[in-house]
Amino acid sequence: KAVLAVQISFGGFQIDRRLNLYSPDRLVRVDVSSRLKVAELNPSVTLKKHLFVLRPSASASIKRQSEFRDYPDPDGRYGYEGVWRYALRLTESSDVIIRCPVISDYLYENPFECQMWTVNDRHGRILFHGDAWPTSHRLAKGEYTVRVQIKHNKREVL
DSSP: OOOOOOOOOOOOOEESSOOOOOOTTSOOOOOEEOSSSOOOOOOOOOOSOOOOOOOBSSOOEEEEOOTTTSOOOTTSOOOEEEEEEEEEEESSOEEEEOOOHHHHTOSTTOSSSEEEEEEEOTTSOEEEEEOSSOOEEEEOSEEEEEEEEEEESOGGGO
């Protein structure tokens, strides 16, 4: 007959919220506590996704739609299109999703007639394009231009 003495200790850390480092300041406070005993914490971070908030590289180009290329609205009027360009620089190969949160989350409720974006390489070639439904695309390390085009029948809205 043998006697075995076992001591089991449970420990761990409690994080006060779900970790989502989405902040305009790029700094987020994370409070961690150990409720059972004093413990040492050696944190490390691995980012799975990175969010870039891009600013236009130049002022918007707003012009009347072409009578030769575009169709008029039911009243026979031609609308306006606004075009914004954004510089995107990737330091390593990445999967990229282009979104315009102000307008991408709407389809039928959207006050704009059309939304479209393209990603161009440094030579101006269109690599891929999209609209209200964002999809992931693989981009190599390099510099790109994101071109966003939005149409509306009133110039002052753009």
